[in-house]
Amino acid sequence: MKELLRLAADHGVAVTSATLPDDLLGCYVPDLRRIYLDSRLTPSEERSVLAHELGHVHYAHPCGDDAPSDTARARERQADVFAARLLIDTDAYARLERVDADAHAIADDLGVTVELVEIYRTHCLQRVGNSARALPRPGRPQRSRVGAAA
Numbered sequence: 001m002k003e004l005l006r007l008a009a010d011h012g013v014a015v016t017s018a019t020l021p022d023d024l025l026g027c028y029v030p031d032l033r034r035i036y037l038d039s040r041l042t043p044s045e046e047r048s049v050l051a052h053e054l055g056h057v058h059y060a061h062p063c064g065d066d067a068p069s070d071t072a073r074a075r076e077r078q079a080d081v082f083a084a085r086l087l088i089d090t091d092a093y094a095r096l097e098r099v100d101a102d103a104h105a106i107a108d109d110l111g112v113t114v115e116l117v118e119i120y121r122t123h124c125l126q127r128v129g130n131s132a133r134a135l136p137r138p139g140r141p142q143r144s145r146v147g148a149a150a
Contacts, residue, residue: 001043004050004086008035011057015050025049028056030063048083048113055082077123084120087112093120 008015013033020027020038026049028035035053037046056063059082061075088110096106103121107114 001047001050004047004054007054008050008057011054013054013057026053028053028061028063030060044107044111044113047087047111048116051083051086051116052079054086055079058082080116080119081123084116084124087116088120088124 005015013028013035015035015037017037017039019040020036024038025041025045026035026037035050035057037049037053041049055061056075056079059075059078061079092110093106096109100106103114103117107117110117
């Protein structure tokens with residue numbers, strides 16, 4: 001969590017815990033340079049939601065705009081993928097998947113949400129035969145093989 005808070009600070013963004021409306025786990029308010037996280041989140045949810053909101057910071061997504069729903073969904077997916085790449089180490093994922101490919105078990109071991117593991121599988125891995133490769137992160141070299149397909 002310290003690394004995520006440091007990343008927020010490096011972007012000039014403060015992180016605040018508050019009781020948010022039930023349908024909101026977190027939000028980034030660009031005008032205030034502040035991320036709000038719901039105070040009722042579990043540690044894994046807190047990490048995952050903060051990383052997701054940092055994706056909005058990274059891509060300079062506007063808050064509460066009246067964008068068409070397709071645009072809003074695309075921004076949410078972009079923030080999800082950013083969070084998955086930020087929090088899920090390819091080598092750690094590979095070791096865990098070889099032992100137990102269950103998304104819940106992997107999420108528990110990585111300290112992220114099951115949803116983030118599913119995002120990682122769907123958008124950050126490329127299956128080739130019985131193995132998978134992590135798609136390259138922007139500006140970074142290709143990482144190692146992930147392991148046998150489930």
